[in-house]
Amino acid sequence: MMLLYVLFIIPLTLAHSAYGDFGYSRRHQHTWAQEHKACAGKWQSPIALSSARAVALPLPAVEMIGYHNLLSGPVKLTNNGHSVALSLNKALSKKRLPFVFGGMLNKDQDYELEGLHFHWGIKNNRGSEHILNGIRFPMEMHVIHRNMKYPDLASALQHEDGLTVLGIFFQLQEEENEHLYPILRTLPNIQWINTEAELNVSITLASLMPRDTEIFYTYRGSLTTPPCSEAVTWILFPTTVPISFRQMNKFRMLSNGEEVLADNFRRLQDIGNRKVYVRRIEPYFASNVEMIDLNVESLQWYWQ
Template identity: 50%
Template sequence: MPAIDMIGYHNLLPHPLKILNNGHTVSITIPKLNATELKNGEFMPYVRGGKLPGEFEVEGIHFHWGDKNNRGAEHVVNDIRYTMEMHIVHRNKKYATLAEALDYADGAAVLGFFFNLDEDEGPGLTTICHHLHLIPDASNEINLNVTFSLSSLINTVDVDKFYTYKGSLTTPPCSEAVTWVLYPDPIPISPKQISRFRQLLDTQDGALVDNYRHLQPLGNRLVFMRIGNNRHTNVDHLSNQIDYRKWDWFH
């Protein structure tokens, strides 16, 4: 299985980024730039490769975390549930919007990254954590006066190694439209950083914590793992060999 190619992940994201406490999570919205707004050679970051059925453009970022350090992530790997999980959500380029894409089995791709409690701060989270006190309550939203690259969030991760499977959104409407890609190498997060997330309030003015979906049974779902061999995507080969319709969904 080829690696996931992260095209444009080293580029700074368009400005201004919006950070929102929606009462259920912290989300970062990336502004959409049309062809006239993009400068020469600029493009929105996107991913391809692995078992992804096409090219997927970045839409946004959000997080899931727990009240305790031994929970928070939405996925469990080898019986380990990490402190936090970050999702980078992408839309299949052939659909105009994410809402439209979620009506189709090949509509979305989500890259998931784990955070493990550590003495040292995760440098990629610094910018985000410094702004969390500005969105303490549900529905608080601000424009960030700085930007960053997606690669800065994940620069400690071995991106050649990952799990992938076909599944659903973990939040309503839980559309069966997602190709999941999960990177098992955790990113460090310090006690001070995770405490900033836990100080936020939800829609009932309680602590915004434990905002992860309960673990779902695997059933007959197939999970594939790539252990890494530095073999990147041959796009022509990929388009000729992968027929997404034959990769069956399981509910």
Template identity: 45%
Template structure:
């Protein structure tokens, strides 16, 4: 069986089998194009052509001003299991867009033996959220790299710890829901001293210099080791999105404004990595997005409102909506 088909401007007789082969090739090319994206201004403007959410009204990152944030009495974020060693082996990967640490889940037998996967709760989080992974955004210069801007400061690097709402089995499913995921954001600023917790990741970076290279770390670490001794009582929170395609508007953001230290040696290792489009993997941060009618809340720390039971009786933090 043959069909007439217009191919590259010419009419040819071609078998149905060939038509199917061409369709498969074009589909695979389309998928490949969608899986790669760049961070230049022109590339970011094209994100929405393949991912409609990138043109949404709840996009991230945003610029946060303390003076424009709404102080709110709410619980601190409980970081459950952050002091426990992560399940291993931990996979460190340069995916061409960032450096990511995939955190494997403990097996059923481990959980029955008392182990559990780290999770978070509290704040205005709509549930309990289990950790999925960690990744970073950094710049070619020390005065840029972070995605969010806090009080007109763009820090050298930003770390995201991604969590999935436990009521959804997989992260991909969770990202289809408004309450699907939560991201804790932490900022790094240049310092004379190394960040000791970051050293566990930093030493493996030369092994994943090129895009799509990965390595299994022969040791594990705790999530709390990445957070040093910063103040975790104060944070900003708002409703937003993934900062990379598909830009799913499923994220409850929690941002801790006190920066972590990173030495020039440590940040230089991030800057030596390569991406799949532009060469050097640097400036991998998305441009700022409009806040629109969203509220940004800042946790109001008050000694008279430290107990969760008192907060629940007050219920103000539950009634306050994310939007004006």
């Protein structure tokens, strides 16, 4: 049984350790492409998002199925030296894992939960990987899903439509966010690198999500860590999730084996010829025949 869990936790953390040791300093990030050619690709992530430059369309909503259900089976947090990752054991899960569809994802294809992790800064003015309208938030959470037409993560990474990642920004406030308690109370148990601990209370994905998911940005990009596979359809929500100053500091008490685990975000990548779409429901869309009959499958991800 333990073997099953070990085999499963590697893809949940996007194989942070499986692809070798890497650092987040500017010097270290320049060396990623030496071992992983995709890290020098044309469609890398993260990028700077701009509401003024995004193409606004009445896209279908992103449907999140099972997000309000308690995650079944052992739910564990791991400090892998690069992030804090939440994982489940598929072999012991009694229910179907949460999945998503809609937006600009391929029609009639579901994307099943693989896991989630966080990126944060040592100071409050940085931490998120993506930037929205010039703002870098103190933390960003990535919820990873695999296209179920591919049997496993390794296969999915070989295809442009292999993964979708939901990006959630966290914004500081004075009051604590009680929905974060299950994770925050477990952090002291994973202070050191390569340690893991099971959550002692149940949790739902919905409790970690922003209240408003109707508006989102979407674009084609990559993993933000080696091997930087260009296999991700990104979906990012501008509505933030609150976190208190005290709660944010608990992430900064973790160790990566050498120093404080923080500033674990990749530098911004060139957007190139990629389009960024933003879902908006505007009044004028209702009177525009082309918008009413919008064919999402006909939309292009890149400027011609």
